[in-house]
Amino acid sequence: MTELATFAQQHFPALCQPRPQDSHKGNFGTLGILAGGKNMVGAALLAARAALKQGTGRVHIGFTQDNQPLEVDPVQPELMLNTAGKLLGKEDISTWVAGCGMGLTPLAQNCLATLFNRYPNTTIVLDADALTLLSEHAFALSHAKAPLVLTPHPSEAARLLGCTTADIQKDRKLSAQQISAKYAAWTVLKGHQTVICTPNGETTVNHSGNPGLSTAGTGDVLAGMIGACLAQGIVTEQAIAGAVWLHGAAADFLVTQGTGPIGMTAGDVLEAARTVRNLITLPF
Numbered sequence: 001m002t003e004l005a006t007f008a009q010q011h012f013p014a015l016c017q018p019r020p021q022d023s024h025k026g027n028f029g030t031l032g033i034l035a036g037g038k039n040m041v042g043a044a045l046l047a048a049r050a051a052l053k054q055g056t057g058r059v060h061i062g063f064t065q066d067n068q069p070l071e072v073d074p075v076q077p078e079l080m081l082n083t084a085g086k087l088l089g090k091e092d093i094s095t096w097v098a099g100c101g102m103g104l105t106p107l108a109q110n111c112l113a114t115l116f117n118r119y120p121n122t123t124i125v126l127d128a129d130a131l132t133l134l135s136e137h138a139f140a141l142s143h144a145k146a147p148l149v150l151t152p153h154p155s156e157a158a159r160l161l162g163c164t165t166a167d168i169q170k171d172r173k174l175s176a177q178q179i180s181a182k183y184a185a186w187t188v189l190k191g192h193q194t195v196i197c198t199p200n201g202e203t204t205v206n207h208s209g210n211p212g213l214s215t216a217g218t219g220d221v222l223a224g225m226i227g228a229c230l231a232q233g234i235v236t237e238q239a240i241a242g243a244v245w246l247h248g249a250a251a252d253f254l255v256t257q258g259t260g261p262i263g264m265t266a267g268d269v270l271e272a273a274r275t276v277r278n279l280i281t282l283p284f
Helices: 002-011 041-053 106-118 129-136 154-161 165-170 172-183 218-231 236-256 266-280
Strands: 030-035 058-063 080-083 095-098 123-126 148-150 186-189 195-197 203-205
Touching (some): 002 236, 030 041, 030 218, 041 058, 041 266, 095 106, 095 218, 106 129, 123 129, 123 218, 129 154, 148 172, 154 165, 154 172, 165 172, 172 186, 172 195, 195 236, 218 236, 218 266
Parallel strands (some): 030 058, 030 095, 058 080, 123 148, 148 186
Antiparallel strands (some): 186 195
């Protein structure tokens, strides 16, 4: 673990800072998550629980359904639940994550359009169904004053560029650069050795992680973790690359503890990510 902490402190020092003794929840951001359409509530909960376990001050879920499917998360009652329509009226959200199981319905499409229109100066992370909606509809993207982060897997990347998954995989760095250029966004092209690309086309490759991450829900966890780091005010390049690294490092840590790679779950990863985050944090 000493090597892990040394690596993190060298590459992502902002991720490793201890919290001031006089901290309060307002110091660590408010994250809004638009997710969890019909039969996909679990995706929203995974993203939100991951964000909470990464230390976000407040985490809201706006379910992309007409009616709120849950009054409370019985596992994490600290999460604040609502419908997407009601959550989109809040003014104190410092970062948004949208897409985890949100669906491709007209309601989901309208929620995404509303998000872009109402929050042009707020950081937004798009994952999963939000990426498919982005590829299929002409949203007005006026997001010059805050980061826009896209987190596609190869098939979603292919939809964003109008090509095949094989085309994406032939040159993953180039594919990430093309997505970033097209959408003026940060791109996190997921998969073995995830590629992170800035809006200016500069790329880095992540080397943490293992095949245990090849299971449902780990992408939702990563989206929540990226949103959490951004909401906490960690500098953008360290928040995004650091969250990607931490996600993989959590999976690697689980293997050392005898959990996985076979049978590792997304819930395991979000818990381990909290453990690793605290292990790499500098002493007071």
